[in-house]
Amino acid sequence: MIIILYHNRNKVQKVITQNNDVLSFDTTITIASVMTELAFKYSYAKIVWCNINFKGFLNLGEIEKIFHHNKMMLSYCSNDLNYLGKMIGYVEESPFIKVNKKVTFPTWQMNSDVGVIHASVLLAIKDSIKAGKNLDYFLNSIAKIGMPLGLLCYSEPRLFNNHDLIIPQKFSNFTLFRFVKQHYKTRWIFLLFLNIFLYENQLLVLPVLSSLFYSKRKSKNDLLDKIQPHSLKQTVTTRNVDVIIPTLGRKKYLYDFLKDLSNQKHLIKKVIIVEQNPDVNSVSELDYLKDENWPFQIKHIFIHEMGACNARNLAIAEVDSEWTFMADDDIRIENNFLEEAFLLIEKQGGEQITFGCYTSNYPKNKKINQTFQWNAFGSGCSIVKSKNIAQIFYNTKFEFGFGEDSDFGMQLRNLGFDVLYFPKPEILHLKAPIGGFRIKPVLAWQKDLIQPKPSPTIMLYKILYLTSEQINGYKTTLFFKYYKSQSIKNPFAYFSTFKKQWKSSIYWANELNKKE
Known part of the structure; x- marks a missing residue:
């Protein structure tokens, strides 16, 4: 069974089944609360949310194919930037930040434009994640907490068939800092503050202070264990x-x-x-x-x-x-x-x-x-x-x-x-000892007076696949981590050397990237 909930980001507008049967709902509660109530009533259902502006473009026929087991969460954002904006990259280096919107792509960054989740997941997380006023925050929180626990989360462009329609996205620094405080270790709000000051020339004191009033959202490691995936997708044909x-x-x-x-x-x-x-x-x-x-x-x-x-x-x-x-x-x-x-x-x-x-x-x-x-x-x-x-x-x-x-x-x-x-x-x-006749390769930068930091191949990966915010966030954390292990203890001399090493790493990474 599929239930479709249409909303305007503030309130639920309509709830129907895939057969166009109209379902009643409490008009006085939040969108997230309506979703949770629907999960209680229809615990076996797939619950779809859709912005009312996309009603005519919702691709219901594809959902049965792409939502192939209950331990999944799919969403799609019509905007180039997701709900939390680009600055979330300052606190997370993972491949789940720079989302390829053209394909099915793993990410915890969910969006209220359109998406689908199984009722059993909503019931499993109801005591860990509050169904607050903001639907986007609620969805991102579910995915961020659920993904490490086995919830498969994807940006899925096949959810609707008109990618020319774009709904403007509003970004809030207060929301960003609150999300980081509730879903990461506390130190990341201060690193985020520092990174935004260093690379965006913004001094966001109030958002930092505001975030301190929120506590970290915690969940048990077995939160989703009762939801057993039984995929309808036929991935294995011959087993050869x-x-x-x-x-x-x-x-x-x-x-x-x-x-x-x-x-x-x-x-x-x-x-x-x-x-x-x-x-x-x-x-x-x-x-x-x-x-x-x-x-x-x-x-x-x-x-x-x-x-x-x-x-x-x-x-x-x-x-x-x-x-x-x-x-x-x-x-x-x-x-x-x-x-x-x-x-x-x-x-x-x-x-x-x-x-x-x-x-x-x-x-x-x-x-x-x-x-x-x-x-x-x-x-x-x-x-x-x-x-x-x-x-x-x-x-x-x-x-x-x-x-x-x-x-x-x-x-x-x-x-x-x-x-x-x-x-x-x-x-x-077994991690066997290095065997055979091996010649240690001579790398192009090995004889440089200033050795690149990080390794140029690591930098190349980051240039190819991460956002500029992720790269700059990595630069800041590397600066602090590397200080403990290197020999220069004068912080000013270290800062000068580190800048040269970073510049060298970028240079050699770009040189590697030119190679055929």
């Missing part, structure tokens, strides 16, 4: 899987992992191994690939070029199966790993999954125990839908640096493909 493994000088570790793969209850179609050795006179050390019988096809590529990005790109080009298991050469898995993984993939309707990957001595109390939308990507511990990665590649501008995993994840998101994190089944990461 190819495994890609880049390797360099870890003969024994790779052998043990191949044995794990051969013992899987769910049989693998093909294993693609890209072996690297920079010595042009070398030959493969992986004799067991031919000397032993394996229950899957092995495609062995032996190259003299170093670099994990290049190796993974060569392997991806050889994939034929519906699914790709992207693995490292020093991991171990249980015999039922793939079987359990696909059961969960079908249940969640996910297409890109990064699995919990830990060393044997990793503290149990620090492990993540919740399935949720991941803000990164794990190149050595993920299963992905092969067709979704067919047109993308590991960016070799990140070779021998940091950030290629995160870049790959962002390429996926900007195509409309989300990345989920599954805590189970776990992968054991």
Whole structure:
């Protein structure tokens, strides 16, 4: 059942079902309170909210397809900027801030223009999130609190079919500071204040003071656990899987992992191994690939070029199966790993999954125990839908640096493909010693008198995928964090050096970006 609530941002105007049956509601209460009351009456329903101006453009026919299980929340903002405005970037570096409005994109930034949520979610959060006067604040609060607890939240352009109609968005500094106070650690309101002063030339004393009267919104980690996703989306057809493994000088570790793969209850179609050795006179050390019988096809590529990005790109080009298991050469898995993984993939309707990957001595109390939308990507511990990665590649501008995993994840998101994190089944990461004949690459900036800070590849990722506010917010926090670990203790001398290092990092990041 679908219930549609039409509003004008201040009051509910009309409530109907998808069959145009008119439902009664209390005209004296807020929009959020009406939504909660509807959830009590129709606990099995999908509740759609829509600004009355978009009534003729609401795409109800798509909702059944895109809202494929109950533990979801979809929304779309007609404006370029979301409800909290661009300055929220000063307090959050995640990929959920710079939203690609052209595709289905993971974000907690919800909007009152149009959206949908299941009644069971509203009932689960009713004691944690007050149904206040402002619908946008209520929606953003649900998503911000619910997303780490497993609520899948998306900006979804398919919710309505007229993207030319734009409703002006009003921004409030008081609302921004209140939201930060209620949903982040308290120190972030002061960092936000500092960043706005440094980069916007505004001194927002009153919004800071006003925010101190609000308390942080808290919720239990199991708040949404009773809502079990049972996806209607058919993501798995054949369960055929190819495994890609880049390797360099870890003969024994790779052998043990191949044995794990051969013992899987769910049989693998093909294993693609890209072996690297920079010595042009070398030959493969992986004799067991031919000397032993394996229950899957092995495609062995032996190259003299170093670099994990290049190796993974060569392997991806050889994939034929519906699914790709992207693995490292020093991991171990249980015999039922793939079987359990696909059961969960079908249940969640996910297409890109990064699995919990830990060393044997990793503290149990620090492990993540919740399935949720991941803000990164794990190149050595993920299963992905092969067709979704067919047109993308590991960016070799990140070779021998940091950030290629995160870049790959962002390429996926900007195509409309989300990345989920599954805590189970776990992968054991042995973190084997660096093996083989390795030559430490000489990076272009290594001989510079002023060394870039942060690493140019980290800066490149931020330039490509973050907002200017996020980059500047990162600059401020890096300034304070780095001070503890560097040798210059004179704050004025440190400030001068830091500015030069930051400038150098931007320069080299832009140089990397020019590379073909």
